Amino acid sequence: MTSAAPGNTSEQTGQQGGSGSTIGGLTGAPSVSRAKELVARVVGGKDNAPVEMTAPFTGKPIVSLPQATDADARAVFDEARRAQRAWANTSIAERQRVLTRLMTLVLDRQQEGLDLVQVEAGKSRLDAFDEIAGTALAASYYGKYSARALGVKRRAGVFPVLTKTQELRHPKGVVGIISPWNYPLALTGLDVLPALAAGNAVVQKPDNQTALSALWLHELAEEAGLPRGVWQIVLGRGSVIGDAIVEESDYVAFTGSTATGKRLAGKIAERLTSFSLELGGKNPMIVLPDANVEKAATGAVAACFSSAGQLCVSVERIYVHETIREDFAAAFAAKAKELTLGAKLDYSAGMGSLTSADQLKTITEHVDDARAKGATVLAGGRARPDIGPLFYEPTVLTDVTPDMTPFAEETFGPVVSIYGYSDIDDAVQRANDTVYGLNASVWGSNGAHAREVAARIKAGTVNVNEGFAASFGSIDAPMGGMGDSGVGRRNGAEGILRFTEVQTVATQRGLKLRPFKGMPPRLWARSLTTGIKALRHLPR
Template identity: 40%
Template sequence: MAIVEFLNTPAGARRRFSVKSPADFTPLGEYECADADDIARALAKARAAQRKWAEVPVAERAKAMLKVRDQILKAQDEIVAVVIRETGKCLAEALGMEVYSTLDSMSYYSRRAEKVMKPRRVPLHGPMALMKKVTLVPRPLGVIGVITPWNGPFVLSMGYTVQALLAGNAVLLKGSEVTPASTLMVEKVFRDGGFPDGLLQVVTGDGLTGAALVESGVDKISFTGSTATGRKIGEMCGRLLIPCALELGGTDAMIVCDDADVDHAAAGALMGSCMNAGQVCIGTQRILATPGIYDALTERVAAQCRTLRQGAAFGAEEDVGPIIMDRQLTIVERHVEDAIAKGARLLAGGRRNPNLPGLYFEPTVLADCTADMLVMREETFGPVVAIRKVADEEEALAVANDSPNGLAGNVWSRNERKAFDLACRMETGSVSVNDMALTYGLQEAPFGGRKASGIGRGNGADGLLNYCHMMPVVANRFGNAKPSGAYPYTAKHVDGLRKAIKFFWGSALGRYFQ
């Protein structure tokens, strides 16, 4: 059963769609798709609001953001309820991923915004240092288009939106058509928190709405989603000559060395593969274990996997929710069937849960996986633990890097020096040692992918600057000095340049001054 269905609408009317719960197919509501005219009106409103907002002191912007944070704290039960209705997440993940992470991010960036956005002097070198001074001034880009997916509909919408707003921009936010109410909750908490009108506006709709947003004249696009859609958006932004940040899919590898703590590694493998029902871009997809630990790891993972609980009561004692999107469930099934057909051993799960009405797929363990299996080559995005035996750590590293993607990864060993060295050699955006999928939740760590997992970065200590133009302002060091060059050119100018070149790069004393 389709989660999103487009409705028959009269010619000339806005397209409409309905949404159902992936947990039990309960109808959740109907929504309109914003068109190009709707987005143009929203953009005009955003530009007017942004011009005023850019002149508000950063400290005052931060105070306004902290009021929104406090509103989220008050409304956390409502937010969790909306997210669970649309995604079926278990309570612990809805509260932890969507609310806790959002509050942490808002506090971190609000408390540090004034320092990060402060203009700073840059020391010059050479003779110009005697005459000029340079100050780098972060200036907002204008209006940012933020496009987010369905697997973390509140937290992923809030993260880059908060950074863009604190940097002095306005935001037009377009969430997935699978989770429109969760995205509209973002707009609601900003409104209820007293945030200035027009600075954050949500537009609902599908891919056509997203394309219209990219084409609308915004000053940057921040997109989180699939690699296929990211390529299209990147091509559009290139044609329009606007910057973009693309956080795309991953086939993240977990390297487990012989000397790893097998219990810890098994717990990490299961959590990395099954949290949020496997629908996490930095979750673990390919587990590469060396011979001395392979059998023990496989047995422990399978035993623990069989204890995971699924249910639709959304209480505190459920572990794995449903697949959020019906098309995604088809991909998960295809990957598991392909692996079994090619010789993988099925140790747990492997099917839709027959005892639940929605899009629940049983947590699954596949052993003896090989390179030709889809589960080892493409993003599965489901609760599937796929384990492959490798000859040694060097082969594990080679296999981990043999992927078109490079978003995240993790390495497990009691020898932290060795684990660190392996981690540094992984061709991926970020790596955790003896843990998994930590990077996005650490605000200080820049986040983004390599290869086909994206371009650009988000988060990080200087995350706000990703939404700024760093403008150098050059001025005289000493009052009303003459310009550094003036017409007409003469032989004296040319002779002076030759002498300067000879002194600064042709003599030991000159090179010292450089």
């Protein structure tokens, strides 16, 4: 396992300086003053003590963040509601132009965005770029296709020609978005941007640990033409401002743990407002007997260890046909050992750090429990404080049994277990033997057969000969979970329509829907019966 120590020269040409003048004490990171500029965009928080976040790479301070009170959060919703009225009256074409301009800004200024994501989340730079790309793709997609999704739709009327029926879409109002720490930029973009495109205002609560990434995108959005006040960011603990977000929002989009999502769903249901939840996963990968072992092992590295495994759609279980299991396990373990761990703001590292001490504790406990009960560690299995305080090696386990913690519980880290199988039906059944259903992966040389297997897996997205990026990057297609992995979908038309209220307007001309004057009701009913039967013969 190779490593790259922190503090080396950064590739970018952004603000430079010694560790005292940069956030997280990292050479090449944005300056403390720049971080404070972004924090100034936060609404509220004057009456609460701020919290100071630290960089996963170094354990050194990033910036102090103001923490809102319940009253602060409710005041933000009042302001957002006022701003939303004017934004809703802005043409869809203009909203699209804002998003298109934002896409260009994100790509043109990506170096600072990459720095912020790395400093806050501890990602490798390539994993941070996935966030830049995902955000830009979302801005591009909704900047191009919002009008198609939101435009007035003609629907079949009860009487052809005589009944004109239209489907209209109206914004929900003010959308509350609670974003996680693990993909702070991409998941902000994938939720906030379609909500704005639909004519809503947004009040977002990003996680404190990675708030600067959301604030950076917020700054670029206003530079792209988004009116001030339409998207507002408030920071605070869920225990303090969570009730305000649930009670003041016209729609809630939450990404986080299953336990928290279930509690939120109960509270939201009491208000009869709608919501979407992307929650946890214990995502499987099936390697079919005809799979190319080398390609599958290479793909598994990205599927399991991107963002140090701290990704809702990353793979934690791999089922390999017995005829190739040993070869696959050897190849995969060797590639895991070759991954470079590093804490530099450049593209030299293959995997970055965990984001929090809590994550490190959980991962250590899961691996130690499996090892103590007889699991075999093929690669990794230890923390790397020599690189940084929160680093843990990419870990490959075998001989994992149901009494071991990593067998069924989500680890949410760079830990994966390999299992053998001899019957494909058995592999599918075991892949589906979970309360979760977020993402899955199938590998095989026969694409048609691999897709048949993929369709049998109970997961919101299934990737063939890829881990998660194919579905994650296909913004035109819906993405979300089944079972305990969530409710609703982001991306595609569903990703924007969830933020709207649908309305049907039907105009009746000529023939009325009640008996003519003097016409016996029985005759009317008989005539209408004949007409309804005849409708089946009309072309669609």
